[in-house]
Amino acid sequence: MLESEKEFALSAVQAAAAICRRVQSGIALDSLDKKDRSPVTVADFAVQALISGLLAEQFPDDALVGEEGADQLREASAEELRNRVVTEVQSARDDDPTSETVLDWIDRGQAAGGAQGRFWVLDPIDGTKGFLRKEQYAIALALIENGQVQLGVLGCPNLPESMDEATGPDAGYAFVAVKGEGSQAAKMPADGTLGELSPIAVSTSDDPASARRCESVESGHASHDEMAQIAEKAQMTGEPVRLDSQAKYATVARGESVAYIRLSPDASYTEKIWDHAAGEIVVTEAGGVVTDLIGKPLDFTQGRGLVNNRGIIATNAALHERVVRATAEVLGF
Ligand SMILES: Nc1ncnc2c1ncn2[C@@H]1O[C@H](COP(=O)(O)OS(=O)(=O)O)[C@@H](OP(=O)(O)O)[C@H]1O
Numbered sequence: 001m002l003e004s005e006k007e008f009a010l011s012a013v014q015a016a017a018a019i020c021r022r023v024q025s026g027i028a029l030d031s032l033d034k035k036d037r038s039p040v041t042v043a044d045f046a047v048q049a050l051i052s053g054l055l056a057e058q059f060p061d062d063a064l065v066g067e068e069g070a071d072q073l074r075e076a077s078a079e080e081l082r083n084r085v086v087t088e089v090q091s092a093r094d095d096d097p098t099s100e101t102v103l104d105w106i107d108r109g110q111a112a113g114g115a116q117g118r119f120w121v122l123d124p125i126d127g128t129k130g131f132l133r134k135e136q137y138a139i140a141l142a143l144i145e146n147g148q149v150q151l152g153v154l155g156c157p158n159l160p161e162s163m164d165e166a167t168g169p170d171a172g173y174a175f176v177a178v179k180g181e182g183s184q185a186a187k188m189p190a191d192g193t194l195g196e197l198s199p200i201a202v203s204t205s206d207d208p209a210s211a212r213r214c215e216s217v218e219s220g221h222a223s224h225d226e227m228a229q230i231a232e233k234a235q236m237t238g239e240p241v242r243l244d245s246q247a248k249y250a251t252v253a254r255g256e257s258v259a260y261i262r263l264s265p266d267a268s269y270t271e272k273i274w275d276h277a278a279g280e281i282v283v284t285e286a287g288g289v290v291t292d293l294i295g296k297p298l299d300f301t302q303g304r305g306l307v308n309n310r311g312i313i314a315t316n317a318a319l320h321e322r323v324v325r326a327t328a329e330v331l332g333f
C-alpha cells in the first residue's frame with residue numbers, strides 16, 4: 001500500500017538532502033561562534049519549498065503541516081536571504097519557479113493538521129544545531145491519515161553505518177516505514193545514489209545493563225540530569241550516546257540503541273508533530289514502542305502540537321515497561 005507515496009517521499013527527501021549537503025559544505029566551522037545561522041535558515045526554507053512544491057504537483061489534494069512559514073522571507077529587508085533560497089530551489093528543479101511561487105510553496109506548509117483527512121508533516125531540517133556543527137540532522141517527512149501516521153521517511157545525510165564511527169564521505173542513510181509493512185533502510189550517500197532498501201529491526205535485548213540509549217545533545221531540549229536518573233533506576237548503566245535530531249529514532253529502529261528518552265527541561269513545552277511523526281513510525285514498524293513519559297501513545301490528532309503528551313520514550317519494546325516505570329518513579333507520577 002501507499003507505493004506511490006513511499007516512492008515520492010524517498011525521492012523528495014533525497015533531493016532535499018542534496019540541498020542540505022551543498023549548503024552545509026559552505027559552512028566554515030570556525031565561524032560558528034559568530035552565531036551565523038544563515039546557512040541553516042537557507043536550507044530550512046529551501047527544503048520546505050522544494051518538498052511542498054513537489055507535493056503540490058503530485059498530491060494536490062493533500063495538505064502540509066511544515067515547520068516553516070514565509071513571513072520573514074517576504075520582508076523587504078530579507079531580499080538577500082530570499083534570493084539564496086530561491087536559487088537553491090531552482091537548482092534542485094528542471095524549471096525556474098519565481099520568487100513568489102517559492103514563497104507560496106513554503107506557506108502551503110501552514111496547515112493546521114487535526115483528526116480528520118490526509119496531510120503530510122515535514123521538518124525540513126530537524127536538529128538545526130547539529131546541521132550547523134556538521135553533525136547529525138534529519139529531513140523528516142510523514143503522511144498522516146485520520147490522525148494515524150501511515151508513512152514516514154527519515155533522511156539522515158550524515159549518519160554513518162554505526163554510531164561508533166565518525167561521520168565521513170560515505171555517510172548517509174534513508175529510513176522508510178509504511179504502516180503494517182515494516183521499516184527499511186538504504187544507504188543515501190553524497191554521490192546522489194540511493195542503495196537497496198533492506199528491512200531493519202529493533203534490538204531484541206532485554207538486558208538493561210548491556211544496552212545503549214541515546215538522547216539529545218542540547219541541554220535546552222532535554223534534561224540530561226533527570227534522564228540519567230531515569231536510566232539509573234532502569235539499570236541502564238551504559239553512557240548515553242548524544243546525537244541531534246530524529247536520527248535518534250533511527251538508531252533505535254536499526255537496533256543500535258535500545259531507548260531514546262526525551263524530557264524537556266521546560267515542563268510546559270509542547271512537542272511538535274514534525275519532530276516525531278516520521279521517527280515514531282520508523283521505530284514502531286521496526287518492532288519498537290513509542291509513547292510519552294507516562295506510557296501513552298502519541299496523539300497526532302490535536303493539530304501541530306502533541307498537546308496530549310509530554311516527552312517521549314522510544315524503545316525496542318522489550319525494555320519499554322521498565323523505562324516507563326523508572327520514569328514514573330523519578331518524576332513522581
Ligand atoms: N524547550 C524545548 N524542549 C524540547 N524540545 C525543543 C525545545 N525547543 C525546541 N525544541 C525542539 O527540539 C528539536 C531538536 O531536537 P533534538 O532532538 O535534535 O535536540 S538536540 O539538537 O539533540 O539537542 C528542535 O527541532 P529543530 O528546530 O527542527 O532543530 C525543536 O523543535
Ligand SMILES: [Mg+2]
Pocket residue numbers: 123125126127274275
Ligand atoms: Mg525539529
